[in-house]
Amino acid sequence: MATITAMSPLRARLALKAQEAFVCRRCLHGPPSTSPSFRLLRNPRATLPVPPKPLRQPIRNHSRTQSTISSAHQPSSPLAALSQTISRQAAPSTTPQPSSFPSTSTPSVAYWLLASATSVFGIVVFGGLTRLTESGLSITEWRPVTGSFPPLDPQTWEAEFARYRQSPEFKMLNSSMTVDEFKKIYWMEWTHRLWGRVVGLTFLIPTVYFVARRRVSARMAVKLVGICGLIGFQGAIGWWMVKSGLKDDLLETGSHPRVSQYRLATHLGTAFVAYLAMLWNGLEILRENRLVRDPEAGLKLLETLRHPSLRTFRRSVAGLSGLIFVTAISGALVAGLDAGLVYNNFPWMGQNILPPKREMLDPFYSHTPDHSDLVWRNMFENPVLAQLDHRVLATTTFTAVLALWAYSRYSPAVQKLLPRSGKMGMLGLVHLVVLGISTLWFFVPTPLAAAHQAGALALLSGVVVLGGRVWVPQRTVRLVRHAVEQAQGKSGNLVARRGPDAMMRAKIARPVSV
Incomplete structure (x- = not known):
């Protein structure tokens, strides 16, 4: 620009006309007072204002590196910026795209x-x-x-x-x-x-x-x-x-x-x-x-439930759920055979606890000449043995529930580590297991028989609720840990954005607690 001012007025005007062909539209269509060519045409001896040099300030190495990288990638003209934009859109992305489904x-x-x-x-x-x-x-x-x-x-x-x-x-x-x-x-x-x-x-x-x-x-x-x-x-x-x-x-x-x-x-x-x-x-x-909402407390709870001292309790709950399910299915066999009408006193079946062997293993239900299917055919098709099987399974379930409750109540390790929700679930399971014997005593009336079936499903629901409170899936642990990492990352990013000077000002402005 200094060489232009040294020319004659006529040659300076021609040079400025040629320069305006490379000036951006904003400068050309802006107010005349702000156009550099207008100022030079009016006073050819004038010089453009030189921008002030930046003050020398200590800059950290990572800031200098970032500014150098950003200036190196900054386009020098509108055409260069358009070229960079097109190249970014055409280049395939190498980073994996996140799933459209949420994590929870x-x-x-x-x-x-x-x-x-x-x-x-x-x-x-x-x-x-x-x-x-x-x-x-x-x-x-x-x-x-x-x-x-x-x-x-x-x-x-x-x-x-x-x-x-x-x-x-x-x-x-x-x-x-x-x-x-x-x-x-x-x-x-x-x-x-x-x-x-x-x-x-x-x-x-x-x-x-x-x-x-x-x-x-x-x-x-x-x-x-x-x-x-x-x-x-x-x-x-x-x-x-x-x-x-x-x-x-x-x-x-x-x-x-x-x-x-x-x-x-x-x-x-x-x-x-x-x-x-x-x-x-x-x-x-x-x-x-609920766990992701407060990930730190949730992770602490999950780590407590994964303690080795609760492993036996968790496995016992899983085994108990399978036992209750099998007992309920055996009740369906009793209902399909109308076996509830055979013996109506409990725990006796006739004069003894067990019915006569002839009634339990009746050859009438065998379909083979050598009676090789005698046992399983009577188990599934003989009303007497089907009811006996259901009674044995129901009594075993009742005993198992009470034993698991006693273990959770009197084991020091389980009593200390089991959360309050698990203790309440265990107590509710004990309350649900006592329903059913009155169905036999009153000759299977319709309301009590329906209540018996509802009680079986309620008992199964109770053990599932208890299992959901003490079971620790690996996926849940990963979700809670990821939530903790995200929470810690957000706090770290906040400190990085604010910088050391802003953090120092925040410490100065923070009131001192007495």
């Missing part, structure tokens, strides 16, 4: 899962009432869509009643039944099936919504899809069970018209698995969110 599911998913589990609990109890009132075989067809609409006129009711008159149950037990009596059992079974459809829809639609909106983790999304498939499979098993009581060729000769005890146990077991999956995952989501 939202609490609303947990509340929905617990509400669905409550609905499944209700339909299990209502299904027991349907069986006790012998209403399960009143609908002889399986229509998943059109079966949602009940008969609304006398002609439709007569058609339904005509189909029921072809079933073995009507021919052998209810040959004198009228249409009005048929309506009572029909409404029971229709309500049970409609409730099952409602459970399926209220689980499928929210699952699609939560997965599509990324309200659940990737792992939880897979679990929800699996539970949806389990619910659909449960409906198919229900019809497979009912079908066993509608055909003569599926019934044993001279037997009472009822569904197969094997299919009944499968139907009930699948419902239990679906219920427990909803309950466990709902509680797991709430627990993860």
Whole structure:
């Protein structure tokens, strides 16, 4: 610029005209008073103001390095900046992209899962009432869509009643039944099936919504899809069970018209698995969110639960849950065989604690000439031995619950390390285990029999809740540790952004506590 001012006025004007071709648009279209060419044209002898030199200040090595790197990458012209932008967009990213699913599911998913589990609990109890009132075989067809609409006129009711008159149950037990009596059992079974459809829809639609909106983790999304498939499979098993009581060729000769005890146990077991999956995952989501909310306290709790002194207690809870599940399934075999009507006193079975050996191992139930299947056939098909097995399993469960409670109460290490929530869960499990013996004493009345089945599911729920409070999944530990690292990283980044001078000012301004 100094060479321009040394030229003649005419040559200076021509040189400035050529220079303006390389001046940015902001300078060209700005106010004339701020344009360097305007100032030089007005006074060719004038010189442009030289920017002041920066004051020499001590700069740290890392700051100098960062400023050098940033100045080296700073574009020298608008075209260079555009070229750098295009190259960044064209270059493939080498860093792994994070998953679109969050690390933890939202609490609303947990509340929905617990509400669905409550609905499944209700339909299990209502299904027991349907069986006790012998209403399960009143609908002889399986229509998943059109079966949602009940008969609304006398002609439709007569058609339904005509189909029921072809079933073995009507021919052998209810040959004198009228249409009005048929309506009572029909409404029971229709309500049970409609409730099952409602459970399926209220689980499928929210699952699609939560997965599509990324309200659940990737792992939880897979679990929800699996539970949806389990619910659909449960409906198919229900019809497979009912079908066993509608055909003569599926019934044993001279037997009472009822569904197969094997299919009944499968139907009930699948419902239990679906219920427990909803309950466990709902509680797991709430627990993860609670631990991540305060990660330092959560990590301390998890480290306490992972103490070697609690290992035996945790494994005992897992074994107890399996024992309770097997006991409940054996109860389904008793219900399918009507074995509760054989012996109605407890703990005696007749005159002794054990029934006669001839009744327990009856050759009538063996299907092979050499009686090689005598034992297992009697266990699953003989009402006497099926009831004895259920009594033994129930007594073992009762003893195991009390023994585990005593271990948690009187073991010094467990008493010290077990959190308060675990102690309350153990005490609730003791309260739930005392229900059931009165069912036999009063000759299996319908209300007490339904309460007996509800008590079994409640006991299973209690041990699952207890297990969720003392079990420590590795994934939960990783989530809490990651939350702790993130919290520590945020505090470290805050100190780095503020710098030593800002931290010194904050220390000076901080009031001194007396």
